[in-house]
């Protein structure tokens with residue numbers, strides 16, 4: 302145990318207050334954490350000031366974050382991980398818990414940069430954390446006990462669902478659910494554009510498609526039926542839907558999605574490779 306870790310409180314420190322950092326921070330506070338037991342370390346002074354003003358949290362440097370919190374959530378870009386780990390190494394010990402959400406960065410890579418025995422849990426959440434509908438997968442590093450993983454699961458469970466997976470699956474998870482919201486937003490954007498092409502006002506097209514997305518997502522989650530069954534129920538013989546599906550297949554949309562998600566997984570692995 303380092304001197305700093307011995308004095309660390311039971312709070313949470315968020316290192317990196319960008320897009321996902323803010324989503325997690327807002328969720329933690331909605332879920333009952335208080336600004337008094339949550340600190341943020343954010344490089345950009347303007348961004349730090351925004352987070353302090355919006356959420357009432359204290360912003361601190363990385364060393365202070367480690368002194369004040371036992372659990373540190375690393376929400377910085379993968380490209381910044383080595384710099385951050387160099388900052389953390391002198392102030393982190395086995396009594397801390399590091400929860401990394403950085404795409405591609407393996408627990409081994411984090412552990413190697415720190416004192417022996419520091420528990421690390423690697424996670425992949427997504428931005429629906431902002432509305433408590435996140436999907437998060439978690440994996441334990443070499444020194445993380447069941448209790449450490451349970452701590453990470455409880456923390457992330459406040460903002461949505463959590464599953465435990467082997468770390469070997471996390472690049473695929475990143476490509477599917479980590480990046481996944483962007484694919485749905487892209488699809489919705491394109492469908493709204495189709496409404497414009499057909500002469501509908503943009504606000505009406507957006508209302509139609511957003512509610513359709515919510516309805517379809519709710520059926521996917523709650524009906525217990527396979528997506529194929531749900532699609533077949535919409536697809537009347539000789540009707541409109543099959544005309545659209547034929548075009549989607551002719552344009553290779555299924556293959557494009559599979560290739561896109563494969564590319565995201567490859568990118569996750571590349572980001573995680575030692576620099």
Ligand SMILES: NC(=O)C1=CN([C@@H]2O[C@H](COP(=O)(O)OP(=O)(O)OC[C@H]3O[C@@H](n4cnc5c(N)ncnc54)[C@H](OP(=O)(O)O)[C@@H]3O)[C@@H](O)[C@H]2O)C=CC1
Nearest residue numbers: 317319320321342343344376377378379381402403404426
């Ligand atoms: N956005 C998403 O949907 C998801 C992102 N992730 C992962 O979360 C991480 C963050 O992503 P995202 O929020 O999109 O990125 P952002 O760039 O929005 O946020 C990262 C923030 O951390 C700051 N930062 C960098 N280094 C440090 C440091 N040493 N100390 C304190 N702050 C620092 C950055 O400053 P600066 O801009 O100057 O670098 C930036 O403001 C990534 O690793 C990503 O893979 C995981 C799941 C979903």
Ligand SMILES: O=C(O)[C@@H]1CCC=N1
Nearest residue numbers: 404475478479480481
């Ligand atoms: O685009 C990215 O790299 C991050 C990881 C998952 C979602 N956003």
